[in-house]
Amino acid sequence: MVGKEHILIDRNITLDEINVLIRHENNSRVLKRLYFVKFRFLGDSVEEAATKVGVTKKTGYYWQENWNKGGYAALIPNFGGGRKSKLTDNQITELRILLDRKDYWTTREVLELVKEKYGVEYSQKQIGVILHSFNMYHSKPYILDYRRPENAEEILKKLIEAVPAYIGPDDQYIIGFLDESSPQTKANTQRLWSFKKPLMTKNTDYIKANAFAFYSLNGRNLIDFMESSKAENVCEFLVKIVEQNPKAKIILILDNSRSHHADKTVRKARELEITLVFLPPYSPDLNPVEFVWKTIKREVSVRFIQSKEHLRNIIKNEFTKVEKSLSFAKKWMETFNPQIKSVIC
Known part of the structure; x- marks a missing residue:
């Protein structure tokens, strides 16, 4: 099985065509995704390309997956009209399942996942409320030495x-x-x-x-x-x-x-x-x-x-x-x- 880090970006169009799309793109969300694709075309890793456009590596993989499946059209956010105000009950349930697939998340990672997948923009505080409702812990991780025997x-x-x-x-x-x-x-x-920064x-x-x-x-x-x-x-x-x-x-x-x-x-x-x-x-x-x-x-x-x-x-x-x-x-x-x-x- 090929790991995510070894999946290549689909070059279904040329770099020149990517540049044309960038010049004519008016949607700032799609523009950021197009620049991500361009950086991948130029040889950056998913993590490097994601860092350059200011998103997490996980979001980069999500964008790459969409591009490989449907090209430019798949980069367009799948929510229309205005911004949705909150997740539906079904989406909350689905989000909980998605989060359970990984050992730990940063607040920012969850915020971006919700924005990309559901088109809902929460504040970090609101994301925290949702995660607390899932009975997730918010604490400093206990560090295990990499030399620790597996058995x-x-x-x-x-x-x-x-x-x-x-x-x-x-x-x-x-x-x-x-x-x-x-x-x-x-x-x-x-x-x-504290209600303000604790001193x-x-x-x-x-x-x-x-x-x-x-x-x-x-x-x-x-x-x-x-x-x-x-x-x-x-x-x-x-x-x-x-x-x-x-x-x-x-x-x-x-x-x-x-x-x-x-x-x-x-x-x-x-x-x-x-x-x-x-x-x-x-x-x-x-x-x-x-x-x-x-x-x-x-x-x-x-x-x-x-x-x-x-x-x-x-x-x-x-x-x-x-x-x-x-x-x-x-x-x-x-x-x-x-x-x-x-x-x-």
């Missing part, structure tokens, strides 16, 4: 190997996640609603707090602060996890940072009878505590931070508010094998 969830199931086939009635296993983060005063991650007075001094967190599915959680994240700091935090969860066998899930893999860390974990299970590389989304940190950072971003001690107190208080919720691990728990469930139930 990351499958690799994660190596947890099964960390649990014995038989668990005695007196055995207590705790499954938890470890991660470090450094929330700081200059973070600006919270989306805010916020903050302490712009650079203050950060290097924090360690243990987020557990069935044990006692822990947050603490260290000056750095070296192997000795990790070892110190492992000791504190065990002190919080005495007489339990701990399965600790963590990422592949150098300090986690350090010989000193591995020896200390073995000494404390902690089983380390490392996440697949470049897969922070598989560590629920990452989302705990995200929640904490949003709160930090809208607070006035007076000092490092003040920042630490805010982080600790927010962690205390959210630590009991297992919603951060909901998706992760869906990958559990029944054997793993038997450990935490």
Whole structure:
């Protein structure tokens, strides 16, 4: 199957004939489409031609498809008379289906899709209302590293190997996640609603707090602060996890940072009878505590931070508010094998 990017523009007329059409065209909408076709004739990619006439690549593909099907006549917008004021119920339904065919859209892309396909011009605010009615999310995307293994969830199931086939009635296993983060005063991650551009007075001094967190599915959680994240700091935090969860066998899930893999860390974990299970590389989304940190950072971003001690107190208080919720691990728990469930139930 030929991908869209490899579909060529249909040269059913010559470039000179395109220029003649451009000289005699009075409709500004059609003129823009004709220039797009001309740029494609001259060797521009769809994206390059679309950029030159000020539309999205998706709109460029839509115009090219119309041109290839019907030439000049197919470039003329298929709505007559004046501009339509709004979409019909059937068009709203169709639009929802169209939007579901792609993972994400910008407001501008949807605005142009509606204008090109239905001849209706909405403001960005009106488009937003429609998209909210579809229960679509409007948020910053969670970035996945391109090096993340496609079978990351499958690799994660190596947890099964960390649990014995038989668990005695007196055995207590705790499954938890470890991660470090450094929330700081200059973070600006919270989306805010306002009747005008929101302004916020903050302490712009650079203050950060290097924090360690243990987020557990069935044990006692822990947050603490260290000056750095070296192997000795990790070892110190492992000791504190065990002190919080005495007489339990701990399965600790963590990422592949150098300090986690350090010989000193591995020896200390073995000494404390902690089983380390490392996440697949470049897969922070598989560590629920990452989302705990995200929640904490949003709160930090809208607070006035007076000092490092003040920042630490805010982080600790927010962690205390959210630590009991297992919603951060909901998706992760869906990958559990029944054997793993038997450990935490």
